[in-house]
Amino acid sequence: MKESLGSEKAAEAKEAIMIHVRKVVPNALLLTVATGIYLFTKSFGEIAPEGLSYFQKVLLLKAFLGLWLGIRGFNQKFFKINPFVFKSHLFPFSLVVVIIILSQFMYL
Secondary structure: OHHHHOHHHHHHHHHHHHHHHHHHHHHHHHHHHHHHHHHHHHHOOOOEOOEOOHHHHHHHHHHHHHHHHHHHHHHHHHOOOOOOOOOOOHHHHHHHHHHHHHHHHOOO
16 A cells, blocks of 8 residues: 555555444454353353363363453453553454364364
8 A cells, every 4th residue: 555655645544444443343343252152151061070071171262262352352442441461463363363273173
């Protein structure tokens, strides 16, 4: 974008897009976390006498990571509390990737 618009115009265009992203993405993420909490209650199942199954262990790990992201997003959206640790978007994005990868290994 910088090559075709120039540095100043590219910054303006990026900010115009980010205005809309900031409105939509936090609400979508909160809806995703709420849906995940509901689905967790439906898919976790009974705990056997011998302990948690592999599926349940991976599901618990995914739920923990998702709840962390949800609490972080809720605090940012409603209380305007910025995270104390991991202030960049790289760590939350990495958690989303880890959750997706864990989903691929849940049914082994």
